[in-house]
Amino acid sequence: MSGFSRLVTLCKRMRTNEKGVHIVNTSLCREMQDKLLSASLRKRYSEDYYIQTVMNLKNCTWKKQPEEYKKFRLELASCCNAVHNFIVSQKNTFLGSNMSYEVESKRNILIAENIFKMLPQSQPFSGYPFKHCAVVGNGGNLKNSSCGDEIDESEFVFRCNLPPILGNVTKDVGNKTNLVTVNPSIITLKYGNLKGNKVSFLENITSYGEAFLLLPAFSYRANTALSFKVYHTLREFHAKQKAIFFHPKYLKSLAQFWRTKGVRAYRLSSGFMITSAAIELCENVRLYGFWPFSKSIQGKSISHHYYDNQVPKPGFHAMPKEFYQVLQLHSKGILKLQFGECEKS
Numbered sequence: 001m002s003g004f005s006r007l008v009t010l011c012k013r014m015r016t017n018e019k020g021v022h023i024v025n026t027s028l029c030r031e032m033q034d035k036l037l038s039a040s041l042r043k044r045y046s047e048d049y050y051i052q053t054v055m056n057l058k059n060c061t062w063k064k065q066p067e068e069y070k071k072f073r074l075e076l077a078s079c080c081n082a083v084h085n086f087i088v089s090q091k092n093t094f095l096g097s098n099m100s101y102e103v104e105s106k107r108n109i110l111i112a113e114n115i116f117k118m119l120p121q122s123q124p125f126s127g128y129p130f131k132h133c134a135v136v137g138n139g140g141n142l143k144n145s146s147c148g149d150e151i152d153e154s155e156f157v158f159r160c161n162l163p164p165i166l167g168n169v170t171k172d173v174g175n176k177t178n179l180v181t182v183n184p185s186i187i188t189l190k191y192g193n194l195k196g197n198k199v200s201f202l203e204n205i206t207s208y209g210e211a212f213l214l215l216p217a218f219s220y221r222a223n224t225a226l227s228f229k230v231y232h233t234l235r236e237f238h239a240k241q242k243a244i245f246f247h248p249k250y251l252k253s254l255a256q257f258w259r260t261k262g263v264r265a266y267r268l269s270s271g272f273m274i275t276s277a278a279i280e281l282c283e284n285v286r287l288y289g290f291w292p293f294s295k296s297i298q299g300k301s302i303s304h305h306y307y308d309n310q311v312p313k314p315g316f317h318a319m320p321k322e323f324y325q326v327l328q329l330h331s332k333g334i335l336k337l338q339f340g341e342c343e344k345s
Contacts, residue, residue, distance in 0.1 A: 029060035033331040047293045050320065053327065055297050058339045064284065065333030072334050073279055079257045082280040084123065085250040088218065091122040092247065102219040102248035103267070109224065118231055124212065124244060125281065130156040133282035136173060137271045138163050139291035140302035140309075147288050147342040148174040154286070158278060159208075160270045162186055164307050166207050173289070173306065177211040181270045184215065184226045194229050202237055210240045217245040246273075263321045272322045275335070285335040290326055292319035297340055 036053065077083065085092055093099065095116045098108040109115075134154035136142075138161065151157060151174035159165070159180040165173055187194060191201040205213070213234070217227030231243035254276055255268055263272075271290060278285045289306065296302050303309040330337040 026061075032056060033060065036331050037328055045320070047295060050293065050323065050327075051295060051297060051299070054339055057327070057331065058297065062330065062336050063333055064336075068332045069279075069334045072329070072332070076257070076276060076280050080250055080253040080276070080280075082250065082277040083128070085247050085253075086277050086281075087123055087214075088119055088245045088247045089122050089124075090116060090119045093119060099218060100248060101221060102216070102246075102251045104220055105252070107221055109218065109221075115228075118228070118243075120244065124242070125156075127155070128281055130282045132156075132284045133158065133278050133286070134174075135271065135275050135278050135285060135287050135290075136160070136163075137287065137289035137291070138305040138307070139289040140304055140306055141291040141296055141340065142172050142289040142306040143169075143302070145172045145288070145338075145341050146344050147338060148172055150174075150342045151288060152176040156282065158274045159211075160274065162205070163305070164207075169306065175207065177208040179212045179214055179274075180208055181214045181274065182227075182230065183270070184223045187226055187230060193226060194233055198233055198237070201233070202239060205239070205241055208241060210242075213241050213243045215243060215245055216251075218248040219246065219251065258322075258325070261325060263325060265321070269319065269322060272325075275326065279329075279335065286338060287326065287335060288338045290323065290337060292323050 036057075088099075093111055093116075095111060095113065097111050099111055101107045101109070132154045133156045134151045135158045136151060148171045154176070156178045157174065157176045159177050161181055161183045163173070163180075165175045165177065187201070191197045194201060213230060215223070215227040215230060217224050227243070227245060233239075234241055234243055251268075251273065254273060258268060258272070258276075275285070275287060275290075291302075292304075294301060294304070304311045326335075326337055329335050
């Protein structure tokens with residue numbers, strides 16, 4: 001019997017009371033978590049396997065394991081070192097050097113003076129390490145979650161790809177934002193490469209306060225000019241937000257790190273990149289909206305994002321395998337994954 005099959009068997013043994021609510025069995029939870037950690041990722045598993053696993057993990061008490069957290073944080077630091085290498089800065093990138101692109105690694109870009117001046121002197125996150133961080137994905141399970149207040153209580157909030165945070169969604173996703181990633185394709189599709197639609201862009205990003213806008217300027221050559229355009233637009237209009245750039249060396253090291261753990265895809269998702277960095281930058285990490293499935297825990301159909309149903313290109317990301325790694329980190333007590341609704345205050 002495979003590790004995952006044993007896991008499902010354990011799930012079925014979870015007892016319920018007369019109201020259908022799971023009764024927590026500590027030894028059974030421990031056994032189930034051990035099986036989760038030993039299961040193989042070589043096979044593809046259905047959504048139902050993952051959902052069944054989550055349904056039962058949800059009823060097991062989560063507790064941070066400081067030694068596991070410290071061990072994994074050191075493992076990430078030795079490989080990738082987000083504290084020094086997460087963002088391109090003047091401290092980790094020399095004037096006049098040639099930087100290799102993350103994906104198009106045979107291509108280089110000269111860090112001339114005009115580019116060097118765009119870089120922060122060092123990693124721009126004052127207050128590191130942060131006590132409590134929220135990494136907010138855009139999963140459809142955030143809808144009607146009532147997690148907004150809990151997210152906003154975090155010291156540092158990471159978000160992905162300029163999601164909507166105002167209006168009716170605020171109660172579910174909050175609106176505090178310290179860093180938000182920006183996929184250049186969003187700038188192209190929604191704002192016409194900032195050629196004639198700068199005002200709309202600047203108005204929309206005001207919802208993120210004084211957040212950093214994190215762009216992959218050095219992942220592909222095609223991203224560079226547009227990422228720089230965002231930087232200069234913010235400067236030109238004295239916007240509160242600041243543009244910063246992923247370091248390609250950090251992203252390459254991170255991809256290799258997760259490849260050794262079974263996550264093999266064309267590229268890691270933004271949420272998974274940010275989660276990895278957050279583990280190094282924060283003492284306590286909680287994830288919201290990480291749910292790559294078309295059904296909720298209750299088996300109801302949900303949209304891919306909490307604001308639309310646009311799915312990523314097939315084969316571009318390894319979402320289920322990334323999610324499996326997140327489940328393992330949750331089971332080890334390294335981070336906490338919010339599975340469904342938050343407790344209402």
